[in-house]
Amino acid sequence: xxxxxxxxxxxxxxxxxxxxxxxxxxxxxxxxxxxxxxxxxxxxxxxxxxxxxxxxxxxxxxxxxxxxxxxxxxxxxxxxxxxxxxxxxxxxxxxxxxxxxxxxxxxxxxxxxxxxxxxxxxxxxxxxxxxxxxxxxxxxxxxxxxxxxxxxxxxxxxxxxxxxxxxxxxxxxxxxxxxxxxxxxxxxxxxxxxxxxxxxxxxxxxxxxxxxxxxxxxxxxxxxxxxxxxxxxxxxxxxxxxxxxxxxxxxxxxxxxxxxxxxxxxxxxxxxxxxxxxxxxxxxxxxxxxxxxxxxxxxxxxxxxxxxxxxxxxxxxxxxxxxxxxxxxxxxxxxxxxxxxxxxxxxxxxxxxxxxxxxxxxxxxxxxxxxxxxxxxxxxxxxxxxxxxxxxxxxxxxxxxxxxxxxxxxxxxxxxxxxxxxxxxxxxxxxxxxxxxxxx
Amino acid sequence: xxxxxxxxxxxxxxxxxxxxxxxxxxxxxxxxxxxxxxxxxxxxxxxxxxxxxxxxxxxxxxxxxxxxxxxxxxxxxxxxxxxxxxxxxxxxxxxxxxxxxxxxxxxxxxxxxxxxxxxxxxxxxxxxxxxxxxxxxxxxxxxxxxxxxxxxxxxxxxxxxxxxxxxxxxxxxxxxxxxxxxxxxxxxxxxxxxxxxxxxxxxxxxxxxxxxxxxxxxxxxxxxxxxxxxxxxxxxxxxxxxxxxxxxxxxxxxxxxxxxxxxxxxxxxxxxxxxxxxxxxxxxxxxxxxxxxxxxxxxxxxxxxxxxxxxxxxxxxxxxxxxxxxxxxxxxxxxxxxxxxxxxxxxxxxxxxxxxxxxxxxxxxxxxxxxxxxxxxxxxxxxxxxxxxxxxxxxxxxxxxxxxxxxxxxxxxxxxxxxxxxxxxxxxxxxxxxxx
Numbered sequence: 001x002x003x004x005x006x007x008x009x010x011x012x013x014x015x016x017x018x019x020x021x022x023x024x025x026x027x028x029x030x031x032x033x034x035x036x037x038x039x040x041x042x043x044x045x046x047x048x049x050x051x052x053x054x055x056x057x058x059x060x061x062x063x064x065x066x067x068x069x070x071x072x073x074x075x076x077x078x079x080x081x082x083x084x085x086x087x088x089x090x091x092x093x094x095x096x097x098x099x100x101x102x103x104x105x106x107x108x109x110x111x112x113x114x115x116x117x118x119x120x121x122x123x124x125x126x127x128x129x130x131x132x133x134x135x136x137x138x139x140x141x142x143x144x145x146x147x148x149x150x151x152x153x154x155x156x157x158x159x160x161x162x163x164x165x166x167x168x169x170x171x172x173x174x175x176x177x178x179x180x181x182x183x184x185x186x187x188x189x190x191x192x193x194x195x196x197x198x199x200x201x202x203x204x205x206x207x208x209x210x211x212x213x214x215x216x217x218x219x220x221x222x223x224x225x226x227x228x229x230x231x232x233x234x235x236x237x238x239x240x241x242x243x244x245x246x247x248x249x250x251x252x253x254x255x256x257x258x259x260x261x262x263x264x265x266x267x268x269x270x271x272x273x274x275x276x277x278x279x280x281x282x283x284x285x286x287x288x289x290x291x292x293x294x295x296x297x298x299x300x301x302x303x304x305x306x307x308x309x310x311x312x313x314x315x316x317x318x319x320x321x322x323x324x325x326x327x328x329x330x331x332x333x334x335x336x337x338x339x340x341x342x343x344x345x346x347x348x349x350x351x352x353x354x355x356x357x358x359x360x361x362x363x364x365x366x367x368x369x370x371x372x373x374x375x376x377x378x379x380x381x382x383x384x385x386x387x388x389x390x391x392x393x394x395x396x397x398x399x400x401x402x403x404x405x406x407x408x409x410x411x412x413x414x415x416x417x418x419x420x421x422x423x424x425x426x427x428x429x430x431x432x433x434x435x436x437x438x439x440x
Numbered sequence: 441x442x443x444x445x446x447x448x449x450x451x452x453x454x455x456x457x458x459x460x461x462x463x464x465x466x467x468x469x470x471x472x473x474x475x476x477x478x479x480x481x482x483x484x485x486x487x488x489x490x491x492x493x494x495x496x497x498x499x500x501x502x503x504x505x506x507x508x509x510x511x512x513x514x515x516x517x518x519x520x521x522x523x524x525x526x527x528x529x530x531x532x533x534x535x536x537x538x539x540x541x542x543x544x545x546x547x548x549x550x551x552x553x554x555x556x557x558x559x560x561x562x563x564x565x566x567x568x569x570x571x572x573x574x575x576x577x578x579x580x581x582x583x584x585x586x587x588x589x590x591x592x593x594x595x596x597x598x599x600x601x602x603x604x605x606x607x608x609x610x611x612x613x614x615x616x617x618x619x620x621x622x623x624x625x626x627x628x629x630x631x632x633x634x635x636x637x638x639x640x641x642x643x644x645x646x647x648x649x650x651x652x653x654x655x656x657x658x659x660x661x662x663x664x665x666x667x668x669x670x671x672x673x674x675x676x677x678x679x680x681x682x683x684x685x686x687x688x689x690x691x692x693x694x695x696x697x698x699x700x701x702x703x704x705x706x707x708x709x710x711x712x713x714x715x716x717x718x719x720x721x722x723x724x725x726x727x728x729x730x731x732x733x734x735x736x737x738x739x740x741x742x743x744x745x746x747x748x749x750x751x752x753x754x755x756x757x758x759x760x761x762x763x764x765x766x767x768x769x770x771x772x773x774x775x776x777x778x779x780x781x782x783x784x785x786x787x788x789x790x791x792x793x794x795x796x797x798x799x800x801x802x803x804x805x806x807x808x809x810x811x812x813x814x815x816x817x818x819x820x821x822x823x824x825x826x827x828x829x830x831x832x833x834x835x836x837x838x839x840x841x842x843x844x845x846x847x848x849x850x851x852x853x854x855x856x857x858x859x860x861x862x863x864x865x866x867x868x869x870x871x872x873x874x875x876x
Contacts, residue, residue, distance in 0.1 A: 001624060133631075134624040166619045201613075254624070258617040266610040267602065357599035358606065359590040 001136035001255050002051055003241070004128050005065040008156060009149025010074045011174055012141040013067055014226060017078040018234040019141070020063045023052055024088050026238055026373060035338040036370045044371055047243040047252050053088060054131050061088040064132065066124045068156065070098040070113055070148045094124050102147025106188040107416035109151020110195075117152065118159050125160065137168030137257045139241070140200075144192050145176035145185035154195035161199040168257045171200045172237065175207045175392050184409050186400035187423075193393070194426035197433060202265045204240075204273045205389050206233055210309040217312055218280035235374050236275050239381040244334055244367040253367070263330055263365050264385045269436045270329050272389040276303050277381040278311060286375050293335070293343035296380040301347050304328065307388050320352045327440040328353055328363070328386035335368045337378035343368075355440055390437045397430050445469075447688045450681055457675050458563045459498030460488045461506075471547035472696050474703075482546035486553065487514055490521045493557045497566075515541075527552050544700055551693045560686075564679050567672060 007016030027048050031041040053061040063082070067075050067090065075095050082089050096117055102109035129135050138160055142153035157171060173192070176185040196203050211229040215221045221228050240260070243252045253259050265271050278296045281289060299311055306318040307326035318325065331353075333345050345366045354363040373379045404410065404423055414420070448465040456462060463485055470478040484506055491502045506514065519532055531545045553559065591607075594600055629650060636648035648656070655661050758766070 001620065133627050134620075136620045166616050168613075168616065168620075255617050255620055258613070258620060262610065262613040262617060266613065267606045268609045269602075269605070355599075355602075357592060357594050357596075357603050359592060361590055 001134045001257070002054075002064055002132035003137055003139050003257060004125065004132065004135065005052070005063065006125070006138060006140045006156065006160075007065060007067045007069075007078075008140060008142040008153040009069055009146050010071075011143035011146065012149050012153070013069055013074045013078050015141045015172070015174070015230050015233055015237075016065060016067070017081055018227070018230040019237050020052065020065070020082065020088060021085060022231070022234040022238045022374075023048065023242075024061075024085065026242060028087065029372075029375075031371055035372070041371065043252055044243050044369065050134070051241075051243070051256070054091075062091045063088060064128055065090060065094065066121065066128055067095045068117070068121055068148070068152060069096075070101045070109075070152070072097045091128070094128060096121050096124060102151055104145070104147045104182045104184060104188070105412055105416065106147060106151040106154075106184075106191045107413040107418040109147040109149075109153075110155050110191070111151075111417040113148065114152045114155025118155060121156055122159055122163055125163075129164075135167070136255055137170065137201075138164075139257075140169065140171045142171065142192075143174040143176070144189040145174075145182050146188065150188045150192040154192050154199075157196055157199040168261050169200045170202050170204060170257060170261065171196050172204045172206065172233075174233070175205055175209075175396075177208045177212075178392075178395070184403075184412070186396045186403065187409070187413070189396050190400045190430050191423075191426050193433075194429035197271060197429055200271065201261050202271050202273050204275065204383075205392065206236070206275070207309060207392055213310055213312075214280050218310070220282045232280075236277055236381065239277060239334060239336065239373055239379065240275065240383055242336075242369070242373070244336070244369045246365075246367060260332065260383070263332055263362075264383065266362075267329060269433075270385055270440075272393075272433070272437070273383055273385055274309070274388040275381065275383050276300060276309055277379070279376060279379070280311065283375075291376075291378045293339065293378060293380075296378060297333075297343060297345055297347070300333070300380055300382050304331070304348075304382060304384060304386065305353065307386075307391060309388070320350050325353070326387050327355065328384050329355065329358070329440065330363050330365075331382060331384045331386070332365045332367065334381045334383070335366065335379070336371060336373040336381075337376065338370060338372070339378075340368050340370060387437050387440055390434055393430065394434055397427070397434065401427060443685075444688055444692045447682075447685045447692075450678060450685065451689060454560070454563060454675075454678050454682055455485070457678065458492075458566070459502070460485060460492075461503070468547065471543040472692075472699060474542040474544040476543065478543035479541070479546065482543050482550065483511075483514060483518060486518045486522075486546060486550060489550070489553055489557075489559060490518060492559065492562075493525075493553070494521075496562075522549055522553070525553070525556065527556075544696060547696060548693075548700070551690075551696075560679065560682060564676075567676055567679070 005016060005019070007013040027045050031038075031044075036044075049055070049061065052064055054064055056062055067078065069075050075097055079090055079095070098113060098117065102113055125138075140153060140157060140160075142149035144150050153171075157169065160167075160169060173196070176182065176189065182188070193203070208229065211232050212224055214232050215224040215228045219228070219232075241256065243256065245251070246253055246259075264273060278300055279289070279291060299314060302314050302316060302318070303309070303311065305320055305322075305325050306315040308314045331348055333348060335343050335345075345364075348364045348366075349360070351360055351363075354360075404427070410420070410423070413423070445465055448468045452463045452465055452468075461484055463481055467478045467481050471482055487506050488498050488502055491505070492498050509517070522532060527549055529545060529549065531541050532549060591603060594603065632650055632653050633647040636653060637646060639648055640646055641648065641652060655665060755763075
């Protein structure tokens with residue numbers, strides 16, 4: 001089943017470019033026939049190709065993607081990188097650009113650019129959807145801090161929900177640095193999240209701070225660039241969205257996104273997803289490293305209950321019986337690599353990790369594939385709907401509220417057609433989300 | 441004699457093919473002579489057929505239920521179901537003959553059910569060729585994993601609401617998934633039909649079906665499907681044969697009925713009315729009403745026949761226009777008569793109900809009639825109220841008109857007096873009086 005990706009704003013386009021590049025590398029990487037049979041490998045590659053790419057009559061692959069940015073620069077760069085790879089490219093006439101950016105103003109993106117460009121973007125999306133034999137949903141890549149990604153992204157998400165009420169929609173959003181890149185990033189984040197919460201099926205949040213620490217501490221990169229961080233993000237996305245089996249010797253899951261969302265976001269009040277993956281290491285260290293499944297699953301579980309997104313500095317004192325445990329609504333572990341029979345994920349099924357009102361059999365799923373990913377012989381990824389995002393969301397909401405109380409920078413938003421009522425509504429939605437997660 | 445044996449054997453074969461437990465033709469013979477050895481088998485057969493009538497199939501649940509139920513429970517179920525469907529037999533309906541009912545009576549019940557519910561036709565309708573299945577989904581059928589009983593019990597209303605929300609959203613997402621899968625299925629099916637265009641097994645189609653393509657790719661399944669087809673063919677053959685020979689069976693059933701009558705006369709037994717849950721007094725009243733109805737039917741039958749004849753003769757004579765005018769005048773007359781009758785009935789009904797009500801035996805009926813009476817009385821009271829109200833209003837209107845007239849006159853004279861005080865003024869009265 002095919003997914004159409006929408007790359008929104010600078011961040012979304014850069015992540016999208018990396019994402020498709022990683023996907024293509026994974027599809028083209030030689031499979032180890034001892035652990036993954038020829039048949040399994042071919043089925044995996046075919047499934048992945050038809051999910052993210054469309055094949056042209058000349059045999060070349062085109063990403064099923066629509067690129068949206070208000071400035072041409074980033075889209076041109078991303079197109080160039082894809083063209084240079086030679087193995088895939090973006091489809092022509094699926095790029096939407098304007099002359100001026102949104103200036104980090106959510107209202108400018110949502111009320112001005114969003115409303116003006118809505119019809120043109122929807123037309124591009126429709127053309128891309130019509131090229132899919134088996135369309136299942138959208139993956140939207142965007143940031144929360146800027147103006148285009150957040151503002152136009154929220155507007156496009158709402159338009160897509162209206163136009164395609166039966167499809168699945170996953171929004172991947174990048175939280176800004178807590179130290180702050182943009183002064184109004186907290187306003188933008190609150191406004192975007194409140195709109196996405198109503199339009200989207202799930203919001204996969206990725207934290208810039210966390211990505212930076214992974215690059216600097218675990219991968220040993222001295223001067224961390226956005227490109228490095230985007231590589232980590234795209235690795236995580238690929239590990240989540242590449243084909244897998246529901247159990248160890250089954251058929252490939254056809255409706256991957258549907259199955260994922262059905263399991264993780266069955267409760268409409270809880271839509272925030274977080275992702276943790278292991279292992280992380282520099283490219284040089286990969287060939288000298290070997291892992292046991294228990295060596296990945298145990299820290300992954302501890303990262304979950306101690307609410308840590310990094311393997312480093314986990315609080316090992318935290319027990320499943322602790323009061324301040326990071327509670328989850330549902331978890332999905334995706335294991336990729338050899339000796340899957342030895343992997344025991346039973347510790348994720350403990351009822352104390354989940355609310356008592358949920359049926360025990362519906363809280364945890366394990367998906368697997370014997371194919372190695374990103375050069376790791378074993379790779380584990382945990383996608384969870386837990387209290388983790390509260391840790392990021394709460395200070396952002398607080399800062400935004402403090403600024404709003406003194407009406408700081410609010411006039412910039414009011415000039416573009418937003419009013420104070422809209423702000424208050426957004427605060428109410430986000431506060432409700434926080435309250436729901438806290439009461440888990 | 442051998443012909444009837446063959447027919448009954450055919451019937452037992454058809455029954456067996458459609459899922460009932462095994463019955464021998466010998467059992468039917470024994471049942472004709474009221475042999476006790478046939479009783480248990482016949483009760484079970486009746487139970488299975490009643491289940492079939494209710495749910496349209498005889499499956500594992502039927503077999504499990506018939507083995508789990510005690511003999512008494514099974515008998516009570518069968519008796520109630522038969523009575524519900526209209527089979528009133530003295531032996532079957534009496535509770536004191538619980539499970540002691542003779543096998544002949546059960547055989548009669550079986551034949552009645554077979555005829556009344558048209559079971560053989562329903563068996564025929566169930567026969568479908570496996571090749572006509574458009575869907576290969578049955579090849580991948582999986583057991584449903586999540587059961588509602590897995591939901592944890594909770595008394596907290598907040599948790600309960602969350603549970604329900606969770607279930608609701610899960611259902612919605614599953615529906616969306618189903619929608620996407622259905623679209624995919626359609627798309628793939630279209631591809632198959634397009635790719636096999638021009639090749640066909642069935643003359644009505646121009647392409648191969650999904651199952652046919654599936655079998656072409658997996659030839660080992662051909663054998664299995666061939667077996668299914670052979671079996672299906674056999675079932676259809678048996679059913680056809682039954683249609684040809686069923687009159688033999690029904691003639692034999694007549695002899696069973698005769699045997700019952702003979703036994704009755706030999707034992708000097710009288711025909712009792714079947715036992716029902718209605719009080720005895722009501723039954724006598726019902727019977728009286730029935731007789732009355734029969735008499736009425738006999739009385740009016742001749743008139744209806746005459747009318748029919750008149751209709752036939754008139755319809756050939758009268759043109760369409762004449763018929764239309766006649767019909768409209770007839771309708772008018774009918775509605776007048778209806779209104780007349782309903783008015784009279786309301787009054788006479790109240791009187792007759794007052795006279796006739798003697799319902800000490802059935803309090804429920806009494807209550808209903810009282811309510812009805814009360815309602816009717818209220819309707820009549822309302823009607824009287826409206827008439828008096830109209831009279832009152834007419835008086836009031838007349839009074840008001842008089843009042844207006846007097847006032848008009850008095851104001852006119854007052855105006856004339858006033859106008860005499862002004863020298864150059866001319867007083868013009870209105871062209872028409874405001875109210876006349």
